[in-house]
Amino acid sequence: AATPVGDATPAGTATPEVDYEEAVNEAASDFSIFEDEALDAAHLSTGEYYDLVARPQLARELVTSAVGASVPQEAPQVKARHILVSTEDLARELHDRANGGADFGQLARTNSIDQATAPTGGELGWFTEEQMVEPFAEAAFSVQPGDISDPVQTAFGWHIIQVQEAADDRPLSETQYQELQEQAV
Numbered sequence: 001a002a003t004p005v006g007d008a009t010p011a012g013t014a015t016p017e018v019d020y021e022e023a024v025n026e027a028a029s030d031f032s033i034f035e036d037e038a039l040d041a042a043h044l045s046t047g048e049y050y051d052l053v054a055r056p057q058l059a060r061e062l063v064t065s066a067v068g069a070s071v072p073q074e075a076p077q078v079k080a081r082h083i084l085v086s087t088e089d090l091a092r093e094l095h096d097r098a099n100g101g102a103d104f105g106q107l108a109r110t111n112s113i114d115q116a117t118a119p120t121g122g123e124l125g126w127f128t129e130e131q132m133v134e135p136f137a138e139a140a141f142s143v144q145p146g147d148i149s150d151p152v153q154t155a156f157g158w159h160i161i162q163v164q165e166a167a168d169d170r171p172l173s174e175t176q177y178q179e180l181q182e183q184a185v
Helices: 020-042 046-069 088-099 104-111 134-140 174-184
Strands: 074-085 123-127 152-154 157-171
Touching: 020 046, 046 174, 074 088, 074 104, 074 134, 088 104, 088 157, 123 157, 134 152, 134 157
Parallel strands: none
Antiparallel strands: 074 123, 074 157, 152 157
């Protein structure tokens, strides 16, 4: 008789048999070796190890897990590109040229001092507000897709931002999610 689909186990995913008593004994043996080698070398007793290392690490992991779990998996994001220059006058000139029909990407390639994005026409990709410095984020999230921000100053210089797309609930990349978890913690 054929096995019903609900009872099938995909190939290679069988749950391995675990001998819990053996696992506990192996962990205890490994900790005993750790005590003899590492703790003696560090001049720590087992109690001091628990108080100074193990318990704080466990507390940190529990707090990180609890707080990190509260971070949503999607967030408002914009996809944008920018031109970074060192002076307000140049930023205003490039802003006027971009709004006058000049190719934004070409202006970024030839004028931006951001060496990471200039070769790609100022492309920043998708980002959340928390990933950018405040004045930049405020400008980027206040501009409608297709529009170009007024020049905005940050510690890096003067930016002109062109928002390409915006989404209120775009899924976060793994990197974005990890960054937001770290910020939350």
